[in-house]
Amino acid sequence: MLITLKSKGEISLMREAGRILAIAHDEMRKAIQPGISTYDLDKLGEEVIRSYGGVPACLGYEGYPASVCVSVNNEVVHGIPNKKTILKDGDIVSLDTVVAYQGYHADSARTYGVGEISDEAKRLIDVTKESFFEGLRYCVAGNRIGDISRAVFRYVVSRGYGSVRELAGHGIGQEMHEEPEVPNFPRLFKGPKLKPGMVICIEPMNTAGNCAVEFLDDDWTVVTADGSLAAHYENTVLITEGKPVILSRAEGIKL
Ligand code: MF3
Numbered sequence: 697m698l699i700t701l702k703s704k705g706e707i708s709l710m711r712e713a714g715r716i717l718a719i720a721h722d723e724m725r726k727a728i729q730p731g732i733s734t735y736d737l738d739k740l741g742e743e744v745i746r747s748y749g750g751v752p753a754c755l756g757y758e759g760y761p762a763s764v765c766v767s768v769n770n771e772v773v774h775g776i777p778n779k780k781t782i783l784k785d786g787d788i789v790s791l792d793t794v795v796a797y798q799g800y801h802a803d804s805a806r807t808y809g810v811g812e813i814s815d816e817a818k819r820l821i822d823v824t825k826e827s828f829f830e831g832l833r834y835c836v837a838g839n840r841i842g843d844i845s846r847a848v849f850r851y852v853v854s855r856g857y858g859s860v861r862e863l864a865g866h867g868i869g870q871e872m873h874e875e876p877e878v879p880n881f882p883r884l885f886k887g888p889k890l891k892p893g894m895v896i897c898i899e900p901m902n903t904a905g906n907c908a909v910e911f912l913d914d915d916w917t918v919v920t921a922d923g924s925l926a927a928h929y930e931n932t933v934l935i936t937e938g939k940p941v942i943l944s945r946a947e948g949i950k951l
Protein backbone atom coordinates (compact mmCIF):
# COMPACT_ATOMS: atom_id res chain seq x y z
CA MET A 697 0.00 0.00 0.00
CA LEU A 698 1.08 3.55 -0.62
CA ILE A 699 1.78 6.10 2.06
CA THR A 700 -1.36 8.20 2.39
CA LEU A 701 -1.17 11.97 2.87
CA LYS A 702 -4.02 13.25 5.00
CA SER A 703 -6.26 16.20 4.17
CA LYS A 704 -7.19 18.93 6.67
CA GLY A 705 -10.52 17.22 7.28
CA GLU A 706 -8.92 13.84 7.90
CA ILE A 707 -6.40 15.39 10.25
CA SER A 708 -9.14 17.00 12.32
CA LEU A 709 -10.79 13.58 12.76
CA MET A 710 -7.45 12.07 13.79
CA ARG A 711 -6.94 14.96 16.20
CA GLU A 712 -10.28 14.14 17.82
CA ALA A 713 -9.35 10.44 18.00
CA GLY A 714 -6.09 11.53 19.61
CA ARG A 715 -7.85 13.78 22.09
CA ILE A 716 -10.13 10.97 23.24
CA LEU A 717 -7.12 8.69 23.45
CA ALA A 718 -5.21 11.16 25.65
CA ILE A 719 -8.18 11.50 27.99
CA ALA A 720 -8.48 7.71 28.26
CA HIS A 721 -4.78 7.40 29.07
CA ASP A 722 -5.05 10.09 31.71
CA GLU A 723 -7.99 8.38 33.41
CA MET A 724 -6.16 5.04 33.39
CA ARG A 725 -3.04 6.74 34.80
CA LYS A 726 -5.06 8.10 37.71
CA ALA A 727 -6.52 4.65 38.43
CA ILE A 728 -3.15 2.90 38.64
CA GLN A 729 -2.39 1.77 42.18
CA PRO A 730 -1.44 -1.43 43.95
CA GLY A 731 -4.45 -3.78 43.96
CA ILE A 732 -6.03 -2.85 40.62
CA SER A 733 -6.23 -5.60 38.00
CA THR A 734 -5.15 -5.18 34.41
CA TYR A 735 -8.75 -6.14 33.53
CA ASP A 736 -10.07 -3.12 35.45
CA LEU A 737 -7.69 -0.79 33.60
CA ASP A 738 -8.88 -2.16 30.27
CA LYS A 739 -12.54 -1.73 31.23
CA LEU A 740 -11.91 1.83 32.39
CA GLY A 741 -10.07 2.70 29.17
CA GLU A 742 -12.85 1.22 27.04
CA GLU A 743 -15.53 3.07 28.99
CA VAL A 744 -13.80 6.45 28.62
CA ILE A 745 -13.17 5.93 24.90
CA ARG A 746 -16.81 5.03 24.26
CA SER A 747 -18.12 7.87 26.43
CA TYR A 748 -16.52 10.36 24.02
CA GLY A 749 -17.91 8.65 20.92
CA GLY A 750 -14.71 6.77 20.10
CA VAL A 751 -14.31 3.11 19.22
CA PRO A 752 -11.61 1.03 20.96
CA ALA A 753 -9.88 -0.19 17.80
CA CYS A 754 -7.71 -2.86 19.44
CA LEU A 755 -10.80 -4.84 20.46
CA GLY A 756 -11.16 -7.60 17.86
CA TYR A 757 -8.15 -6.40 15.84
CA GLU A 758 -6.73 -9.63 14.38
CA GLY A 759 -8.53 -11.35 17.22
CA TYR A 760 -7.03 -9.31 20.07
CA PRO A 761 -9.52 -9.75 22.92
CA ALA A 762 -9.37 -6.37 24.75
CA SER A 763 -9.47 -2.60 24.23
CA VAL A 764 -6.18 -1.75 25.92
CA CYS A 765 -2.92 -3.69 25.72
CA VAL A 766 -1.64 -3.89 29.30
CA SER A 767 1.93 -5.13 29.71
CA VAL A 768 3.52 -5.56 33.14
CA ASN A 769 7.27 -5.58 34.02
CA ASN A 770 9.02 -7.99 31.61
CA GLU A 771 6.09 -7.81 29.17
CA VAL A 772 7.03 -5.48 26.33
CA VAL A 773 3.74 -5.04 24.45
CA HIS A 774 0.36 -6.64 23.70
CA GLY A 775 -0.21 -8.06 27.19
CA ILE A 776 -3.79 -9.27 27.55
CA PRO A 777 -5.71 -7.71 30.44
CA ASN A 778 -7.15 -10.20 32.92
CA LYS A 779 -8.65 -10.34 36.38
CA LYS A 780 -5.80 -12.39 37.82
CA THR A 781 -3.04 -9.91 37.10
CA ILE A 782 -3.16 -7.51 40.03
CA LEU A 783 -0.71 -4.63 39.99
CA LYS A 784 1.52 -4.38 43.03
CA ASP A 785 3.87 -1.85 44.54
CA GLY A 786 7.07 -1.61 42.49
CA ASP A 787 5.61 -2.92 39.20
CA ILE A 788 5.80 -0.98 35.97
CA VAL A 789 2.88 -1.12 33.55
CA SER A 790 2.60 -0.15 29.89
CA LEU A 791 -0.76 0.86 28.45
CA ASP A 792 -1.11 0.88 24.68
CA THR A 793 -4.39 1.61 22.96
CA VAL A 794 -5.92 2.88 19.76
CA VAL A 795 -9.04 5.00 19.24
CA ALA A 796 -11.03 5.16 16.04
CA TYR A 797 -13.20 8.24 15.52
CA GLN A 798 -15.39 8.43 12.44
CA GLY A 799 -13.14 5.94 10.72
CA TYR A 800 -9.80 7.56 11.65
CA HIS A 801 -7.28 6.25 14.16
CA ALA A 802 -4.88 7.53 16.80
CA ASP A 803 -2.48 5.29 18.71
CA SER A 804 -0.41 5.96 21.82
CA ALA A 805 1.31 4.17 24.68
CA ARG A 806 2.57 5.12 28.12
CA THR A 807 4.51 3.31 30.84
CA TYR A 808 3.90 4.11 34.51
CA GLY A 809 5.21 2.97 37.86
CA VAL A 810 2.88 1.39 40.40
CA GLY A 811 3.39 2.86 43.87
CA GLU A 812 7.10 3.24 44.66
CA ILE A 813 9.38 1.93 41.93
CA SER A 814 13.15 1.47 41.80
CA ASP A 815 15.40 4.20 40.43
CA GLU A 816 16.41 1.77 37.67
CA ALA A 817 12.80 1.29 36.60
CA LYS A 818 12.20 5.05 36.68
CA ARG A 819 15.23 5.63 34.50
CA LEU A 820 14.08 3.06 31.93
CA ILE A 821 10.66 4.74 31.75
CA ASP A 822 12.22 8.21 31.44
CA VAL A 823 14.75 7.23 28.79
CA THR A 824 12.00 5.51 26.77
CA LYS A 825 9.85 8.64 26.81
CA GLU A 826 12.86 10.83 26.02
CA SER A 827 13.80 8.57 23.10
CA PHE A 828 10.42 9.29 21.50
CA PHE A 829 11.10 13.02 21.75
CA GLU A 830 14.58 12.51 20.32
CA GLY A 831 12.97 10.81 17.31
CA LEU A 832 10.40 13.59 17.09
CA ARG A 833 13.18 16.14 16.46
CA TYR A 834 13.81 14.44 13.12
CA CYS A 835 10.16 14.55 12.02
CA VAL A 836 10.85 17.22 9.45
CA ALA A 837 9.67 17.12 5.83
CA GLY A 838 12.56 16.06 3.61
CA ASN A 839 14.16 13.81 6.25
CA ARG A 840 13.77 10.07 5.92
CA ILE A 841 12.13 7.56 8.25
CA GLY A 842 15.61 6.19 8.91
CA ASP A 843 16.66 9.50 10.45
CA ILE A 844 14.03 9.00 13.14
CA SER A 845 15.01 5.35 13.61
CA ARG A 846 18.66 6.18 14.03
CA ALA A 847 17.98 8.99 16.50
CA VAL A 848 15.79 6.78 18.70
CA PHE A 849 18.27 3.92 18.56
CA ARG A 850 21.31 6.01 19.44
CA TYR A 851 19.51 7.66 22.31
CA VAL A 852 18.49 4.34 23.83
CA VAL A 853 21.59 2.27 23.23
CA SER A 854 24.05 4.95 24.33
CA ARG A 855 22.29 4.93 27.71
CA GLY A 856 22.75 1.20 28.10
CA TYR A 857 19.27 -0.02 27.20
CA GLY A 858 18.05 -2.52 24.63
CA SER A 859 15.95 -1.36 21.66
CA VAL A 860 13.47 -4.02 20.54
CA ARG A 861 13.85 -4.84 16.83
CA GLU A 862 10.99 -7.24 16.17
CA LEU A 863 8.31 -4.56 16.43
CA ALA A 864 8.15 -1.10 14.92
CA GLY A 865 6.16 2.10 14.64
CA HIS A 866 3.96 2.62 11.60
CA GLY A 867 1.86 4.95 9.51
CA ILE A 868 -1.73 5.44 10.65
CA GLY A 869 -5.01 6.81 9.30
CA GLN A 870 -8.08 4.94 8.12
CA GLU A 871 -6.12 1.85 9.16
CA MET A 872 -4.42 1.34 12.50
CA HIS A 873 -1.29 0.16 10.72
CA GLU A 874 -0.35 1.81 7.43
CA GLU A 875 2.86 2.34 5.53
CA PRO A 876 5.57 3.26 6.25
CA GLU A 877 7.14 1.07 8.90
CA VAL A 878 9.03 3.11 11.52
CA PRO A 879 11.72 0.86 13.06
CA ASN A 880 13.55 1.78 16.24
CA PHE A 881 16.94 0.96 14.75
CA PRO A 882 18.70 2.19 11.63
CA ARG A 883 18.95 0.19 8.44
CA LEU A 884 21.13 0.70 5.40
CA PHE A 885 18.05 1.66 3.39
CA LYS A 886 16.79 4.79 5.10
CA GLY A 887 13.20 4.39 3.96
CA PRO A 888 10.81 6.93 2.48
CA LYS A 889 11.07 10.71 2.76
CA LEU A 890 8.79 12.50 5.17
CA LYS A 891 6.16 14.69 3.54
CA PRO A 892 3.63 17.16 4.97
CA GLY A 893 0.37 15.29 5.59
CA MET A 894 2.03 12.02 6.56
CA VAL A 895 0.97 10.68 9.96
CA ILE A 896 3.18 8.18 11.75
CA CYS A 897 3.40 6.48 15.12
CA ILE A 898 6.82 6.52 16.75
CA GLU A 899 6.96 3.91 19.48
CA PRO A 900 10.23 3.01 21.17
CA MET A 901 10.06 -0.29 23.08
CA ASN A 902 13.09 -0.60 25.31
CA THR A 903 14.52 -3.14 27.71
CA ALA A 904 16.68 -2.88 30.79
CA GLY A 905 18.66 -5.91 29.59
CA ASN A 906 19.11 -7.65 26.26
CA CYS A 907 16.85 -6.53 23.40
CA ALA A 908 15.76 -10.10 22.47
CA VAL A 909 12.04 -10.83 22.85
CA GLU A 910 9.75 -13.86 22.80
CA PHE A 911 6.01 -14.53 22.45
CA LEU A 912 4.02 -16.12 25.23
CA ASP A 913 1.72 -19.06 24.44
CA ASP A 914 -1.28 -16.70 24.25
CA ASP A 915 0.22 -15.67 20.87
CA TRP A 916 0.04 -12.00 21.82
CA THR A 917 2.14 -11.08 24.81
CA VAL A 918 5.69 -10.12 23.87
CA VAL A 919 8.16 -10.54 26.74
CA THR A 920 11.86 -9.92 27.15
CA ALA A 921 13.82 -13.14 26.61
CA ASP A 922 16.03 -12.45 29.63
CA GLY A 923 13.16 -11.43 31.93
CA SER A 924 14.36 -7.84 32.24
CA LEU A 925 11.96 -4.90 32.54
CA ALA A 926 10.57 -3.24 29.42
CA ALA A 927 9.00 0.16 28.72
CA HIS A 928 6.99 1.57 25.81
CA TYR A 929 6.11 5.13 24.81
CA GLU A 930 4.21 6.14 21.68
CA ASN A 931 2.43 9.05 20.06
CA THR A 932 0.71 9.72 16.73
CA VAL A 933 2.62 12.44 14.87
CA LEU A 934 1.64 14.62 11.90
CA ILE A 935 4.41 15.80 9.57
CA THR A 936 3.91 19.40 8.43
CA GLU A 937 5.80 22.07 6.49
CA GLY A 938 7.22 23.15 9.84
CA LYS A 939 7.29 21.49 13.22
CA PRO A 940 5.69 18.06 13.73
CA VAL A 941 2.36 18.00 15.55
CA ILE A 942 1.47 15.37 18.14
CA LEU A 943 -2.13 14.37 17.44
CA SER A 944 -2.48 12.02 20.44
CA ARG A 945 -2.83 14.74 23.04
CA ALA A 946 -5.48 16.81 24.78
CA GLU A 947 -5.42 20.28 26.24
CA GLY A 948 -4.55 20.26 29.92
CA ILE A 949 -3.17 16.72 29.86
CA LYS A 950 0.56 16.22 30.22
CA LEU A 951 2.27 14.10 27.57
N1 MF3 B 1 -0.58 0.08 19.38
C1 MF3 B 1 -0.46 -1.27 18.98
C2 MF3 B 1 0.48 -1.43 17.84
O1 MF3 B 1 0.75 -0.49 17.13
C3 MF3 B 1 -1.78 -1.78 18.62
C4 MF3 B 1 -2.20 -2.89 19.45
S1 MF3 B 1 -2.29 -4.33 18.55
C5 MF3 B 1 -3.83 -4.87 18.93
O2 MF3 B 1 0.98 -2.52 17.63
F1 MF3 B 1 -4.00 -6.00 18.35
F2 MF3 B 1 -3.94 -4.95 20.20
F3 MF3 B 1 -4.71 -4.04 18.49
Ligand code: CO
Pocket residue numbers: 803804865866897899930
Ligand atom coordinates in the same frame (compact mmCIF):
# COMPACT_ATOMS: atom_id res chain seq x y z
CO1 CO C 1 1.39 1.62 17.42
